[in-house]
Amino acid sequence: MIEQKVVTPEQLFFEAEREEQFITGSEAIREAIKSANVDMAISYPITPQSESMHLVGDIFAEGYIKEYFRGENEFAVMSSVAGAAMAGVRVFTATGGPGTLRAFEMFPTWSGSRLPIVCAFMTRGINSPLTIQPDTLEMAYMLDTGMLMLHAENGQDLYDMVLKAFVIAEKPDVHVPVGVFADGFFVTHTRDKVNIAPADMKLPSYNPNCAPVPAMDMETVPFRQMRDPFVMKSNFISYAAHASWQQEILAAAERARKYIDSLLGGLIEVENEDADILIIASGTAVSQSREAIQQAKSEGLSVGLVKIKSLRPFPTEQIRRLAAKAKAVIIPEFNRVGWLCREVKTAVDDTTKVVGAPRVFGGMTMPPQLIVDEIRRCANE
DSSP states (O other): OOOOEEOOHHIIIIISOOEEEEEEHHHHHHHHHHTTTOSEEEEOOOTTTHHHHHHHHHHHHTTSSSEEEEOSSHHHHHHHHHHHHHTTOOEEEEEOTHHHHHTTTHHHHHHHTTOOOEEEEEEOOOSSSOOOSOOOHHHHHHTTSSOEEEEESSHHHHHHHHHHHHHHHTOTTTOOOEEEEEETTTTTTSEEEEEEOOTTEEOOOOOGGGSSSOOOSTTSOSOSSOOOGGGGSSSHHHHHHHHHHHHHHHHHHHHTHHHHHHHHSOSEEEESTTSSEEEEEOTHHHHHHHHHHHHHHHTTOOEEEEEEOEEESOOHHHHHHHHHTOSEEEOOBSSSSOHHHHHHHHHOSOGGGEEOOOBOOTTOOOOHHHHHHHHHHHHHO
16 A cells, blocks of 8 residues: 545645546546445445446555455444444445345445445446446435435446535534435446545545534444433334424435535536527436437437436536526436436426436436437427
8 A cells, every 4th residue: 555645625626736547437436435434334236236336345455444344244244334424434335236225224324324325336237137337226215215315327426526526525514414316236346437546645534523413433322213211112203303304304415515616616517508598417318418419419409418416416507507497408317217307307397398208227227319310300390
């Protein structure tokens, strides 16, 4: 391991000279964790996440991480990660697909406990018959866990989002977990150019004394998440306590907006926003949309693009404003339920202009031509 120096997040994210590397998304996670000053990583293998945590284990051997463990299953991993975070250490893990669902009970528990855990989710099919191919259906289940949710388009997004997620999660006025989602295989196993910060720099350590709830240690009586016995009772005080706490978790996510804006350059990115036809997408559907827009441009069709980087918090007001000017809004997705379409429809005033298509699922790719067909159809209506 090379000697690392602690630098400010601003210096690491924006000022340090970066090196371009041609790497996979899994390798991008390895590089992010090198600079994240992580105390502990806990893993359990599941495709397509296995390689990323294997690589994190490699850098543990090199000294970049203080502790590294393998859990006995996904639920055990997420429970162990919660215990580590309750004790006041910076932790990282990753999962995907059926692993996400097996561990699902723990995610709202993380949020309710105000644990600043960062977890990478490599999305894949979750329904029978079994598939290891990419599908973002699991993200539909995660939307109401209280977790912040970022969606990476490519390896660069994945690197930046994982590294910056620690800073966002640990802000005292936020202090909830962050899930960084990437479309399995499309991102995790595809090589791309990724600009990497120097490996001799790392983030400052996590300071649990800045947490809104005390860490659990030898001098702090447990539990971090349940210190008052009345919350277990069936009475009005219990109901009020639970309701107000859930409202506080939602408020914490809202307070994260300003940090996502400053560190990730906003919750969305917009191109050609005044076009009559607007595509709204997240993840690798953004990349396919870019190709479709180029094809449409060659046919004389003007199309705008809204890339959504943050799903929780959701850019509701920005989507409402952008959609109001458009004749049609096309939402391509890599899942069958159209969870992003649902989110957009809750934000816009006129839902009749929202086109929830094309959708592919079960691991299928999305030919840009499918998006072009929707663009033509909307242009001719």
